[in-house]
Amino acid sequence: MGKFTIPERVIYVCTGSKCSKRGGKELYKNVKAFSKYYGDKNDLEVIQVDCFDRCKYAPVCNIQPDNIWLKEYHEKEVLKVLQIIMQDQPKV
Numbered sequence: 888m889g890k891f892t893i894p895e896r897v898i899y900v901c902t903g904s905k906c907s908k909r910g911g912k913e914l915y916k917n918v919k920a921f922s923k924y925y926g927d928k929n930d931l932e933v934i935q936v937d938c939f940d941r942c943k944y945a946p947v948c949n950i951q952p953d954n955i956w957l958k959e960y961h962e963k964e965v966l967k968v969l970q971i972i973m974q975d976q977p978k979v
């Protein structure tokens with residue numbers, strides 16, 4: 888059994904049918920790549936969810952613990968937000 892780790896930050900990306908049609912799957916792949924590039928897996932974990940029950944606003948993603956909800960986003964906006972908040976994160 889692997890070690891149970893708690894990441895500093897998590898982005899939940901909806902890859903349900905409505906969000907996927909509007910870029911959710913691509914965002915998921917690109918945020919995964921971003922998190923690898925950024926560094927340690929414990930800094931940013933990327934989790935896909937089936938549906939936030941907010942399909943009307945698809946695509947939707949959520950960043951915790953910042954409680955940032957992005958709706959009807961363009962991928963570049965999400966990556967920009969991540970870049971900004973990850974830079975503000977103090978390194979121990």
Ligand code: FES
Nearest residue numbers: 901903906939942
């Ligand atoms: S499919 Fe993404 S919020 Fe429902």
